[in-house]
Structures are given as structure tokens and as C-alpha cells.
Amino acid sequence: MSDGQRNRLETLVRRAELRAGVSRPVVTPIQPSVVYASPSIQTLHAQYEGGAQGYTYAREGHPNAELLARKIDGLEAAEGGLVLGSGMAAVSATILGLLSAGDHILGGNQLYGRSLRLMHQDLARFGIATSVADPTDVVAMRAALRPETKMILVEAVSNPTLRVADMAGIVALAEEAGVILAVDNTFTTPVAYRPLAEGADIVIHSVTKLLAGHSDVTLGYVAAREAAQMRAIYDFAVTIGMTPAPQECWLAERGLYTFPLRFAQAQANAAALADWLADQPKVARVLYPGRADHPDHARAAALFGGNFGNMVSFELHDTNEAAADRLVQGAPDLPFAPTLGDVGTTLSHPASSSHRGLTPEGRAALGISDGFFRVSVGIEDLNLLKADFGAGLDNV
Secondary structure (H helix, E strand, O other): OOHHHHHHHHOOOOOOOOOOOOOOOOOOOOOOOOEOOOOOHHHHHHHHHOOOOOOOEHHHOOHHHHHHHHHHHHHHOOOOOEEEOOHHHHHHHHHHHHOOOOOEEEEEOOOOHHHHHHHHHHHHHHOOEEEEEOOOOHHHHHHHOOOOEEEEEEEOEOOOOOOEOOHHHHHHHHHHHOOEEEEEOOOOHHHHOOOHHHOOOEEEEEOOOOOOOOOOOOOEEEEEOOHHHHHHHHHHHHHHOOOOOHHHHHHHHHHHHOHHHHHHHHHHHHHHHHHHHHOOOOEEEEEOOOOOOOOOHHHHHHHHOOOOOOEEEEEEOOOOHHHHHHHHHHOOOOOEOOOOOOOOOEEEOHHHOOOOOOOHHHHHHHOOOOOEEEEEOOOOOHHHHHHHHHHHHHOO
8 A cells, every 4th residue: 555545544534625616606505514613712712702703513503504594584674583493492492591480471372283282281390371362352462461471472373263463452562561572473474474573572483384385394483682582592492402404404595595486376376265265165164364254354454464375274064073084085186284384285174183182162262173174375276276175075
């Protein structure tokens, strides 16, 4: 073996930097490294103290997460937002990063199912009290406040009955009471509503849904108006290890490139599909904020500027689970899946998925029967969607 070959073998383990050139990649590179080398102790001090820009350990941040966060910051008129491993990681980091034992959090009574589970079953173990109230009724929200209330958590549009919160009233209530207002903006997206610009303190997203848009990543995002609150959320998330993977962040960034186009097409499809479903004899009611018969239509029009979203819910006249199952089986080309925001349309049955943990009486109180469906409308040709839903309804 020659000395040159031996030297190459001995140095093989050394990492080499990519050669720089006069051109640059069009596609964002994926940076999978979980560790970053600094040239000196003083440089490392400067990085941790904010005097120098750089990365240290991926749990504390990495380039792909940073780039994605800045893009969503731009959509939400935010600064310093944080991408996390899931939407529920964003919700949990917000609550547990900012609240302490003895505090109380007031939630909307139709939050995402896992958010409700966190409130009803988990937070009590940490000494945080919880309660829920109807976010469409600011009087009910006010009555549910306590002296120890530190946070209100709501969604601008509820899941799955698509009720529209009285956001103006809740913003004023939170300011008057001196409590933090956190808004889960997943359903609405920044196209329709920007919570920070309207007076909320914190905005949360499940990036998994419409922002990424292809059902191939699990990510969350949170941004706070006040730097101290953002730092507390960041510190908790880093300590717990809610780290997003670089590959997931890269995929979500790619999804964002087409987000405005996807949202516009899916929203147009949703409005047309809602009107079509309302004319079907086996459908008892349709819920879509853009329809004049929606209970919160006027509020939605004022709040969202004509952007009523891509979510539609409907209920069959036959509210037995067997009838609902016949619709599902009669439309095999519609993915029956408890998700939303995909580029294609998906069909969800809340009674057997997101709200299965509630009693039948609890679901009935929210207006969710066994014949109730939620539809996340995608960008397919509208005639294809009508054919799919028509086949399902024919099977009922």
C-alpha cells in the first residue's frame, strides 16, 4: 500500500465541506447534521449569547427548521416563530412553557380532539386547571374566566362543526382580563385570518395540514408576540426535545411553494361542493361558513374577508352508524381518513375518530351524530368529487 493510499484511509473519517462555486442550488439543500462545529470556545459563547449566528445541536435549531419558520413568520406577520415536531407539540409547548401549577386555562369547547384531551385529562397532573366554553359566545367565555386564568386557547373555526368564534370579542376580553390569547390557526390559515395582526398574543399551526399540504410530514409551528413568551416556549420545547426532522421541514417548505394555489382551488371546490350536497335528498344539513344558512355566516364574512376555507361538514338524514358506513364504502376513491389539508379530498367521521372519546350525549351536545361527516376538500376536478359523493350517497 502506498503512502498516499494509507493517508487517504487514515483521513477518510474526516468530514469535508462541499466545494463552493459561482452557482447555487435552486432547491433548498437538506442539512441532516445534528451537530455543528464551532472554530473556538469564544465563538461558541457568542452563538449561545446571541452575538454570532450559527447552529450548535439540532435539538436547539437547524437550518431547515429555521428557514421554514421564517417563511411561516412572513405569512403570519410574526417574528421568531418556532417549528416543532407536530401541531400538538406546538400546543403543548405553548401551554406548558407559559403556565404553572395553580394557573387556569380556558379553552373553546370544540378544540381539536387531542387539545381537548390534553386539557381534560393531562394538565391536571401538572396542577393546571382547565375549563371550556363556547367561543361563539363571548358572554359565556367571560363567565368562565377565573381569577387564576392565565390563558385562553381557541380556534377561529371549530372542528368539526365549523362554528366561527367571536374573535373580536375574545381579543377584547383577553386584553381586558390581562390573559394570554393563543389561537390555533390551522383551519383558517393566514390567507383568511392572521391572529397576531388582530390582537392575539400567540398563533399556532399544525403545519401537517394545509401549509405542507400533502400528508407526508408531521410538524407544528408557534409564534408569540412578546419575545419573553417566545423564549419560554422555545426553552421548554428544546428541553423536552420536540425537535422537527430536517427532511420533514424540507418537505413542508416545498409544500408552501404551492400553498396559495392549493388553498384557492380547494376553497372554490368546497363552496361548490357544499351547495351541491345541500341539494341531495339524503343530506339533512350542510355546514360551510360561506353559505348564507350557516349560523355564523355574517361573522365569517366580516372576519375572513370572503375566504371561507376548504372544510365542509354535513349530516345524513339517517343518523345511524350503519348508514354512515354505507356512504364510506360506497365511495372507495375518497380516502376515509382522520386528517385534513391534503392536496386531495379526505372524508372523516368524527364520531369514530376525533370525537370518539366523548359520550354519545357529549357529541350530541356539540351537534355531532353518527351520521355526521367532515370533509377536507382538495383540488380535484369538481365533477369527480360530485361523482364520488354521489356514489356514496346512492349506497346509503
